[in-house]
Amino acid sequence: MAEMVAEGKHPEVLFWVGCAGSYDDRYKRVITAFVKILNEVDVNFAVLGPEESCTGDPARRAGNEFLFQMQAMQNIEVLNAYEIKKIVTACPHCFNTIKNEYPALGGEYEVMHHSQFLQSLINEGRLTLEGGELYKGKKITFHDSCYLGRSNNVYEAPRSVIQALDADLVEMKRCKTNGLCCGAGGSQMFKEPEEGNKDINIERTEEALETDAKVVAVGCPFCMTMISDGIKNKEKEKDVKVLDLAEMVAEAKGL
Numbered sequence: 001m002a003e004m005v006a007e008g009k010h011p012e013v014l015f016w017v018g019c020a021g022s023y024d025d026r027y028k029r030v031i032t033a034f035v036k037i038l039n040e041v042d043v044n045f046a047v048l049g050p051e052e053s054c055t056g057d058p059a060r061r062a063g064n065e066f067l068f069q070m071q072a073m074q075n076i077e078v079l080n081a082y083e084i085k086k087i088v089t090a091c092p093h094c095f096n097t098i099k100n101e102y103p104a105l106g107g108e109y110e111v112m113h114h115s116q117f118l119q120s121l122i123n124e125g126r127l128t129l130e131g132g133e134l135y136k137g138k139k140i141t142f143h144d145s146c147y148l149g150r151s152n153n154v155y156e157a158p159r160s161v162i163q164a165l166d167a168d169l170v171e172m173k174r175c176k177t178n179g180l181c182c183g184a185g186g187s188q189m190f191k192e193p194e195e196g197n198k199d200i201n202i203e204r205t206e207e208a209l210e211t212d213a214k215v216v217a218v219g220c221p222f223c224m225t226m227i228s229d230g231i232k233n234k235e236k237e238k239d240v241k242v243l244d245l246a247e248m249v250a251e252a253k254g255l
Contacts, residue, residue: 087110140167217243
């Protein structure tokens with residue numbers, strides 16, 4: 001972003017990478033796939049790079065309001081200095097925080113989850129998936145992330161992307177408004193679960209496996225970790241893949 005502004009240019013969108021996309025090896029592949037798609041369809045985008053900090057979502061969910069406000073204000077200062085209007089992110093936690101919680105602190109932006117952005121590219125005809133036979137007729141189930149689904153009512157965008165791949169979308173018994181959390185939200189990602197009969201991610205993985213889907217599609221780094229752990233626990237890694245929507249689109253296009 002700094003380099004672009006120095007050249008007097010302004011991007012169509014700012015791509016918010018997020019902590020998982022920056023540091024988690026598995027999610028770096030998702031970010032790379034999404035960037036390949038953006039480059040393929042000539043989207044003029046920028047990233048903040050070292051100027052990007054955590055949105056503060058984990059701090060606020062864990063009860064550290066002071067740290068959240070510090071992190072949020074730092075980000076808002078940077079975003080407003082660059083006069084950012086539109087932000088796209090592959091993390092529902094970043095999406096929810098910037099979209100719904102930053103306005104109260106002076107950060108007003110149009111924020112899109114990458115599933116919504118992919119859907120808009122498909123609808124506008126900028127992204128075409130004809131000839132991508134890779135997922136044609138393949139059984140795929142989509143796990144609704146809490147901060148994408150119930151918190152922001154984004155249910156159709158990820159499903160329309162899967163359908164654009166010509167895949168056979170099969171729903172879990174608990175989906176959309178009745179979806180089940182993967183167990184990582186509310187900052188639970190960073191601690192061991194309380195004792196109980198069964199971990200939530202195992203319960204959710206069992207529901208995914210019941211659909212006989214060959215791919216569990218996700219749109220969230222937390223969900224990807226939890227569902228992947230569940231698949232490993234069930235020793236189904238050879239039979240069932242956990243993939244982000246961007247990875248599937250990039251793969252179908254041979255990127």
